[in-house]
Amino acid sequence: MRSFLRAPLAVLAMLGMTASPVAAEKMLLSNSLNICQENSSFQASLFNVVYTPANNSASVTVEATSTVAGQVKFDIEASAYGYTFLRTTLDPCELKIQGLCPMVSDKLSFGFNVPVGDEAAANIPGIAYQVPDLDASIRVRINLTSTGESIACVEADISNGKTVNLVGVKWATAVIAGLALVSSAVINGLGHSNTAAHVAANSLSLFSFFQSQAIIGLTGVRLPPIVAAWTEDFQWSMGIIRVGFIQTIATWYQRATGGTPSTIFDSLSTVSVEVQKRSLQVARVGLYLAKRTVEKLPTTGLTLFKRGNITNGSGSYVVFGIQRVAFEAGIESTNLFLTGLIFFWLFGLFTAGAVVAFKGFLELLAKRRLIKADRFEDFRNGWVTVLKGILFRVCLIGFPQMVILCLWEFTQRDSAAEVLLAVVFFFGLLFTLCYGAFKVIRLARRSIAMHRNPAFILYSDPQALNKWGFLYVQFRASAYYFIIPILFYTLIKGMFVALAQHSGVTQAISLIIIEAGLLIAGSVLRPWMDKSTNSINIAISAVNFINAIFLFIFTNVIDVPQLVVGVVGVVLFVLNAVMALVLLLMVIISTILNLIRKNPDARYQFMSDDRASFMKSQSQLNATTELDALAATARGDKLGYKGGFDNESVESSDIRKNNEASASYSISATESQNSFYPGGHAPNAAIPLFPPAQRGASPLRESVVNPQASGASLAQQRTHTASPASGHRSQHNASPWQRGAGYDH
Template sequence: MRFSVLKPLVFLTALAVGTAAEPMLTSSSLNTCQEDSSFTASLFKVVFTPNNNSASVDIVATSSVEGKVVFDVAISAYGYQIVRRTVDPCDAGLAGLCPMTAGKIPLNFNLPVGADAITQIPGIAYTFPDLDATVRVFLNMTETGKSVACVEADISNGKTVDLVGVKWVLAIIAGLALVSSAVINGLGHSNAAAHVASGALSLFGFFQAQAMLGLTAVHLPPVVQSWTQDFQWSMGIINIDFMQTIFTWYQRATGGTPSTIFDSLTTVSVQVEKRSLADASMNLFRRTAAMMPKASASLMRRANVQTGSGSFIVYGIQRVAFKAGIETTNLFMTGLTFFCLFVIFTIMGVTAFKGWCELAAKQKWIKNDTFLEFRNGWLTVLKGILFRMTLIGYPQMTILCLWEFTQIDSPAEVVLAVFFFFGMTATLAWAASKVIRIARRSVAMHRNPAYILFSDPQALNKWGFLYIQFRASAYYFIIPVLGYTLIKSMFIAFAQKSGTAQAVGFLLIEAGALIGASVLRPWMDKSTNSFNIAICAINFINAIFLLIFSDVFNQPALVNGVIGLILFFLNAIFALVLLLMVIATTVVVFVRKNPDTRYQFMADDRASFMKSQSQLTGTTELDALAATARGDKSGYKAGLDLDDDNESISSDSMRRRTDPNMAALQTAHTGPREPSRSPVDPSVPLFPANGQRGPLAAPGSMNRAPSPYGGSNASVFRQQNNASPSGYRNQNNASPWQRGAGYEH
């Protein structure tokens, strides 16, 4: 059978991926696989269609080889070599290649493919998505047998798992779950809303972790590249043509130089970074840049690396941008713009919902008490929602802003990156410090962090996004979460030139996250802990796979191909399970008349402090105290324990507190302030051992209620019970105000 150097490329094409209605096998770039290759191609396009038994070939190659050569052709799928044969161009009758001559070789023709070659192509090659198949050709001198060139072509059938429909479904489910949690909370079902919101945030975090995997500079098998591309919308990487035009104009207007890689696709090839290909191309690029000292720094900073043959190579973040159809110099503005639009549309949605609620209440479409808390304090709720938007968008903006510092697309874009990165980091750090200060005050005054964190509606609506998904005693866990996000983002943004460093960093980070989550179990209940620990476990397994893909173990290529399939199926199944769980949870909440009854009340007794329409009933000391803490009875000022914690970065309260004139004026009118005290006497047990309930202090009085054991008897009783709260609880039931707050350990 007569073979040309192109026929093996077309033949091996059968082992790949695509989305075409008509069966076809394609290759769009001819990559060099040898550092000193004497044969390169700046343009290489081959399309084989079995229906007409022909292949369309468009090549612009450059050769420095002179003399007779033999082609050593190897075809492999998932790293497993399935065909190996030698082709003599003289026997194949290929004019211009027998013998080889130095110079530029443009070729544009249709190549007939024999029926015998077509029958050897398995049918699955046209249908299986993202097949990892390549054709590698070594050019060996006939006389010496020395290899003077090596070229490699990736084969695709157009089938892929990178589908727009999948992206829309994932985005809609995550968005509806977040919106549903807000609506349910507005209806008064705070317990159910907390579970739905926690599940939705964890699901969104898993989506972002998948996207981060694709942003690394490690070579990923084709199916993994396409799979992670399905989640890049969670990082704001969304291609809209007219917006890309605006971003290009903005960059030029602010002193930048936009890349034009997509405008060059008709004349040059773009190589998606392959195993061992990146190092060879980068070495060649460094030698080229070294010959241009003035431009070398700028070239090394640019995302699109141009090889000596004139083609481009993309990897890591730039690979994601290229596959999304976005110029790499527009990537930062794309992510920034979609984050801003996300925030703007959220503000508009909350404002419109507030207006609709007022209109509906006025027109008697809904009851006057429906969404009453939201209608009365909607501005505070909106502040809390904006804080939550900042938390959701923090991974996206951290990666893009830090990466922009290495690219410097334009001075104006660098200024935007500085503003958003440091602004969002400072905002979240401030909010986290507020939560910690409030919780510590609650512990100091009431021996329970849940008391103030959940009793004040203003604090809960404004800062609750940072701690409501955790148990009360783990209020601090938002600090490790923010640190985890920041460190992971720094590895992605700053280590784009070292995939191995990224892989090792990911492994250490994910191992720490898994150990911390498994040991501390900080989330609100057992099911939520299991949900999030499972996500951490999958992220850790993905980090191990990433280390394998980095070739640090120098394993055979077959291992990478198999591990890529395992990663895809494992994550696809896990993502499906998470989606079904979130969907089921959200649907059940809306179907049930009282969704709070589906969940056990958290052990930290947050439900006792939160104002809800559907929670504990009956008149007990616990209910009475919770009502007092919420301000439902006279004599208690709402926000009593938070009067020093209502300030924010932009508020006037800090100025008032630090102004001596304001302090003197307040003292003159109100007299010296006494420190806030808990309305509960900790010496009086809520549930005495004799079964009798002790009286509570009057709501309007700060006098202590008398001990039911009387004077010296109380002292004797405490001595008999080790005079410590823990000793008392061991014999007389743990106080419900302290269950789950960390005191029972």
């Protein structure tokens, strides 16, 4: 009989949720006990159990409060991934535990070791020791022996010490993403703009995918353990990184500005932390008891439990959503906003310092003649503008992070100064990116009005390209506007994640709608620069949409079997792990090939918008050649080309003259072309100014190779291209002018 009663304790030892990723010894453990019944008469504020099959013993430590007096029995039910594999009954009198036989109405504090026999250990499935982030739990109902009435219900989660939340994965993903962004800047400095655009676009797509994984963990949905652990691997992309001295600074700042820091990590020896999991019934009961408990607490009793944080009926600390991520990262919830803000600042400062140091290093090498004088010449001459563009790119990368953390801080109000910082950074970043998007649209519309092609000014002006190019280079020229839907998507998604923490169902439904909208828009418009980039981003959008559906399943509002919820959690992990691996390998291989090739631009076809025809270095623009004069005339610049189309100092009269000159040139060109087409109507012309002889070629590019080409020879090329001998394009074929503008996507 005694060996039979040890079986439940062996299962009871399979409780827990925190784990060591390098646990060498087999074990099953638990650190918390959750309530699964209203009006529970047994409440545990501390519960630690560790079972080690090597020595067949279980160590139990409990601090609880009981309002029951009398003989009781425990009905025990253990399950894994929703499948119940053990049901049994335990009589505490058989174990002779003081305070439980009979149960007394008092505060209970006890700890003991229980030997577990081989027969009891055999009831535990072997897979329980191998699967990382085991999704298993045990439920104990306390029934009166005399009447059989259930007076209490508690539930604990099981862990085996293995997890997919690994430090190595965090470092690997962060280093690869960072090196890819740096390599794109280096490749661009070497003059391979086409390659740099592809590398930068792929790097941003990879980074956005990492952030989308992190956002899954920030939602208030109760995630399966393997999903919650997987999302922890990518929280670094949201600035959620624990560093000891930064936590000290954040705590000091909050106290200095009138806030009250939480002290949950200082209280783990007396208070358990309940990380809400997938059980909807347990969650509802816990929230009900938490609300009732908090209403009864005095205001001074909330030092440990800050606004937005709650305790359940047993006094355990309840964390979910953003607070869950902070707890798993070892960060006090009241320090989370400042932690993310500090790392955003450090990222920007480190990037700016690296650019300045690289500029100084190049000048030193050039002074000592260790590199050619024209090496990185464009960067050395316009490094200030390049630095501005890089910092704007940092703002774009950190926008999802700051939207969520700033809006969440509005609900927490850790201190008045922190709320002020949240206001400044939220609206500051939003205004900066919206202003940049407005400038891009203004430049593109001016280019369309003057040259009938948005790519001309966007890519021919080095100042605009280096400063605002981060907003549009990843898109084709005719889809320059797509940055606005991307910013709106990020803002709305961040608002639901930050402001709807207490309603996982609301978050899941809203994310389904938001992700579906982006997936449909991307699939229909295909706005990115080429087919491969479109495929990558559409695939990422599809995975994000599937993840949103999985989140809705995790809420369990449709009452699916718990086994289905557990299986879906494993599927989500496998799907996203495969996607992350594919993106990482793609970025690594592509970056390495681009760095070792002498001419990496040969790996990529020229963009359909013919942007390479318009890109000219600053040194080329300063050269006074016949080609510059011809290009100035084509642009309508009376006094020649002057960099900086977005310069606000341009006089309105000069702009009007340029527009008149451009319009005059367009009319004369149209009249000369009308004679070659039936009905006297030429096709809708889109810049390049002269239609290319073949796809990917441009007379402007040919003129760079042969600077001796005169305006007359170029005119002959234009006449020859438009001559009847060259044949008329069919009615349904895309015009070469439209192909050059990127409208064939």
